[in-house]
Amino acid sequence: MYLLKLILRNALRHKLRTLLTVLGLLVAILSFGLLQTVVDAWYTGANSAAPDRLVTRSAVSLVVPLPVHYRDKIRAIDGVRSVASANWFAGVYQEPKNFFPQFAIDPATYLAMYPEYRIHPDQLRDFMRDRKGAVVGRKLADTYGFKLGDVVPLRGTIFAGNWEFVVRAIYEGATPKTDTSQFFFHWEYLNETVRTRAPQRANQVGVFVVQVSDVSRAAEISATIDAQFRNSPAETLTETEKAFQIGFIKQTEAIVIAIRIVSFVVIFIILAVMANTMAMTARERVGEHATLKALGFGPGFLGGLIYGESLTIAFAGAGLGVLLTFPVADWFGAKMGTLFPVFEVSTETVWLQFTCALVVGVAAAVVPAWRAARVRIVEGLRAVG
Amino acid sequence: MSQSAPAVAIRHLTKTYRRGGQVVPVLEDISFDIAAGDFVALMGPSGSGKSTLLNLIAGIDRPDSGELRVADVDIMQLDEAGLADWRARNVGFIFQFYNLMPVLTAMENVELPLLLTGLAARDRRERVEVALGMVGLSDRMTHYPSELSGGQQQRVAIARAIITDPTILVADEPTGDLDRASADDILALMDRLNGELGKTIIMVTHDPHAAQRARRTRHLEKGLLTD
Numbered sequence: 001m002y003l004l005k006l007i008l009r010n011a012l013r014h015k016l017r018t019l020l021t022v023l024g025l026l027v028a029i030l031s032f033g034l035l036q037t038v039v040d041a042w043y044t045g046a047n048s049a050a051p052d053r054l055v056t057r058s059a060v061s062l063v064v065p066l067p068v069h070y071r072d073k074i075r076a077i078d079g080v081r082s083v084a085s086a087n088w089f090a091g092v093y094q095e096p097k098n099f100f101p102q103f104a105i106d107p108a109t110y111l112a113m114y115p116e117y118r119i120h121p122d123q124l125r126d127f128m129r130d131r132k133g134a135v136v137g138r139k140l141a142d143t144y145g146f147k148l149g150d151v152v153p154l155r156g157t158i159f160a161g162n163w164e165f166v167v168r169a170i171y172e173g174a175t176p177k178t179d180t181s182q183f184f185f186h187w188e189y190l191n192e193t194v195r196t197r198a199p200q201r202a203n204q205v206g207v208f209v210v211q212v213s214d215v216s217r218a219a220e221i222s223a224t225i226d227a228q229f230r231n232s233p234a235e236t237l238t239e240t241e242k243a244f245q246i247g248f249i250k251q252t253e254a255i256v257i258a259i260r261i262v263s264f265v266v267i268f269i270i271l272a273v274m275a276n277t278m279a280m281t282a283r284e285r286v287g288e289h290a291t292l293k294a295l296g297f298g299p300g301f302l303g304g305l306i307y308g309e310s311l312t313i314a315f316a317g318a319g320l321g322v323l324l325t326f327p328v329a330d331w332f333g334a335k336m337g338t339l340f341p342v343f344e345v346s347t348e349t350v351w352l353q354f355t356c357a358l359v360v361g362v363a364a365a366v367v368p369a370w371r372a373a374r375v376r377i378v379e380g381l382r383a384v385g
Numbered sequence: 386m387s388q389s390a391p392a393v394a395i396r397h398l399t400k401t402y403r404r405g406g407q408v409v410p411v412l413e414d415i416s417f418d419i420a421a422g423d424f425v426a427l428m429g430p431s432g433s434g435k436s437t438l439l440n441l442i443a444g445i446d447r448p449d450s451g452e453l454r455v456a457d458v459d460i461m462q463l464d465e466a467g468l469a470d471w472r473a474r475n476v477g478f479i480f481q482f483y484n485l486m487p488v489l490t491a492m493e494n495v496e497l498p499l500l501l502t503g504l505a506a507r508d509r510r511e512r513v514e515v516a517l518g519m520v521g522l523s524d525r526m527t528h529y530p531s532e533l534s535g536g537q538q539q540r541v542a543i544a545r546a547i548i549t550d551p552t553i554l555v556a557d558e559p560t561g562d563l564d565r566a567s568a569d570d571i572l573a574l575m576d577r578l579n580g581e582l583g584k585t586i587i588m589v590t591h592d593p594h595a596a597q598r599a600r601r602t603r604h605l606e607k608g609l610l611t612d
Contacts, residue, residue: 002493002500009488291484294445295545296473296501298466377445384482 003301007308010281011316018313021277025317025360026324028270029353033325034332035263036349041333041340042249042256048177048342049241052081053113054210054218056225057244059235065204066234068191073228074208079221081213084110085187085205091154091163093144100140100338102154102183104190111135111184113211116174123148123169131189133168137180141170143337152183159194159201181338210238267356274364278310282368289372290380299373306369307362314361315354322353390457391418392553392585393442398451400437400608411437413608415451419553424579424586426599433605435589436557442587443555444472456552473501477546477584479556479575483538485530485545491517491537492526495544502549516544520574536567543574547584554578556588560595572598 011018040047056074058064068085075083089102107128111117119127119135126148127133136146146152150167165185173180187205195202212221222238229236239247249256282289289302325345333343400412411434419425427435440446441453444460453461456475463471478484485494492513499509517526520540530538539559546554556575560568576598578584588599596602604611 001506002496005493006486006488013488287484288486291478291480291486292497293469294443294472294478295498296469298469378440381445381480381484384480384484 003304003308007305007312010305011309011312014281017277017280021274021313022317022320024270024273025314025357026321028266029318029321029357030324030328031266032263032356033322033345033349033353034329035259035266036352037325037329037343037345038340039256039259039263040346040349041343042252044177044179044340044342046242046245046249048116048179049245051215051218051240051242052212053241054212054222054225054238055241055244056208056210056236056238057206059226059237062206064234065201065206066208066236068203068205070229070234070236071205071208074210074225077221077224077228079212079214079217079224080210082109082113082211084113084209084211085207086110086209087187087190087204087206089154089159089185089190090157091159092157093152093154098144098337100143100181100183101341102185104187105184106187107135107184110209113209116178117171117180118174119169119171127168130166130168131186131192132164132166133186134165135169135171135184136167137182137341138170138172139180139341140183140338141167143181146170159190159197161193161197163193176344177342179341181341209241267360271360271363274310274314274360275367277313278306278364278368281309282306282372285372286375286380287384289375290377290383293375293377294381302372303365303369306372307365310365310368311358311361314357314364318354318357321357322350325349325353390421390454392421392423392456393419393587394452394454395442396452398438398441398448398453400434400441400446400448411608412441412448412605415608415610417603417610419585419587421552421585422579422583424575424598424600425588426596426602427587427589427605428591428593428596428602429605429611431591432607434608435605438605439555439557439587439589442553443476443478444468470501473498474549475552477549477551477554479539479542479546479554479559481558481561483530483535483542483562485538485541487530490527490529491522491533491541491544494530494541495548498545498549512548513544516548517541519547520544534567535563536570539563539567539571540574543571543578547578547582552585554584554586556586558590559588560590560592568592568595 058066071083071085074080085106087104089104091102127135134152140146146167148167148170152165152167154163154165156163171180191202210225212218218240225238226236292302329343329345333340336343396416398412398415402409402411415438427438429435437446441448442455448461458471460468460471486497495513495516496509499512517523520543522537522540522544525533525537533541560571563571572595575586579586590596
């Protein structure tokens with residue numbers, strides 16, 4: 001108790017210096033938390049992928065479509081429970097900056113494969129009945145103010161022309177990490193329209209989502225699917241949903257690595273600031289440390305004082321930084337709109353923030369504590385007066 | 386300590402410092418005893434080695450050679466940890482500039498050495514109250530050093546020095562930073578500690594007026610004991 005009191009009072013001895021150091025730590029820990037959350041957001045798709053879902057796409061490129069009739073052949077493979085198709089639509093809502101993912105799907109099978117998208121049965125029924133109907137995620141609806149019955153016009157880019165959809169359902173996420181920024185509509189509607197505008201592009205899909213009945217056979221089933229279409233005009237590449245998502249991330253991996261590096265550079269900078277603060281503190285107290293040693297206190301006690309003070313300051317800054325991370329992440333996530341489908345501060349990030357504070361607190365105290373432990377009493381006492 | 390053993394027994398003590406490449410002798414072949422319950426003033430000009438001698442007796446510096454027994458313990462044989470433990474039990478320090486912890490109250494400063502004794506907080510508090518009462522600061526217990534005069538701060542330092550009931554009290558220019566009236570108060574207090582409580586006191590001073598309070602005065606000059 002006495003030691004804690006002494007540590008706390010020492011930490012508050014130079015209030016302005018301590019306040020500025022805590023402020024620096026707050027900013028560093030907050031920045032670190034936000035940057036880590038950005039990295040987490042990047043991996044949301046991969047992390048929320050289900051192990052029993054595979055994605056089959058063209059072996060040539062993702063932009064090369066596959067014939068829709070592959071669906072029946074894939075469904076017939078042993079171990080396949082269900083097959084759904086999806087087309088990337090890439091329409092523009094009002095202006096290009098309003099980006100959100102849009103997919104033309106075969107609704108009955110596709111939505112059944114994604115139980116994490118929670119849709120009210122009445123709304124699902126309305127969607128299924130309306131060939132121009134659309135299902136939008138809660139985050140997307142909130143971002144653009146979409147309500148049931150609203151008509152959403154999209155300007156086609158891959159599929160030229162102006163398209164209109166009616167919001168018939170709004171899905172909620174099963175967990176806070178579920179992506180609710182997507183827009184789904186009927187593949188049939190897309191296909192019928194394409195057939196009239198560009199018949200050669202009809203009856204094609206972007207990818208097939210394949211649900212397997214036994215996760216342990218995923219690799220084997222993937223190989224079987226690809227073997228089925230080997231030497232055909234449209235060869236396939238099948239992989240787990242997670243691998244498929246990671247493939248996307250890899251295209252921007254340099255950015256993710258840069259963000260990670262910057263987040264740790266921020267921590268290193270605050271470590272230097274903190275180490276300087278503790279070095280100044282220890283230098284100013286050489287006389288006190290010598291007095292304590294003269295009274296019989298050992299290096300352990302002096303080390304305890306210095307480590308304690310350093311950790312107190314580090315955790316004060318970290319505590320405030322972590323507390324602020326949540327509202328700032330909420331604000332940042334809202335500002336980013338649907339660019340980051342999920343922008344949630346994870347428990348792992350909070351632990352990392354506190355771990356960084358621990359490392360900073362300990363590392364900043366190492367040299368001052370070592371010097372205090374080695375101070376010669378006679379020389380230290382000369383510093384007093 | 387045996388009945389007849391002196392509080393401090395010094396034999397052929399030498400101490401040198403290295404300055405640049407040169408060896409500078411500070412104390413040369415010092416031998417004398419300080420009886421238990423004595424009050425000795427060490428006097429001499431600057432650089433005579435009196436503070437060095439006090440530091441050696443207090444166990445905060447080590448001699449080059451000779452013998453040094455304090456409270457019948459050959460402190461030259463103790464390692465750093467052993468010496469620290471010995472100091473905590475046997476030496477009370479009174480410094481010229483008081484050396485109080487500025488973030489602790491008078492009470493907490495006096496309590497500090499008791500942290501090494503394993504006493505319970507309640508017992509520590511009782512002892513602190515008695516010690517501060519003895520130095521006349523019962524009404525200043527919750528004051529911080531910055532809220533006390535120089536004389537009062539030195540009283541707190543004396544209370545801290547006696548709180549563990551040490552074998553010897555070492556005082557390095559205890560009145561050097563005080564005005565005459567405060568200095569007289571402090572010397573009177575030390576006189577009381579010696580006369581009434583039988584504390585062995587070794588005091589370094591420049592001030593002949595302060596030295597008059599001691600029972601004996603030893604003079605050093607250029608590292609040699611002159612009387």
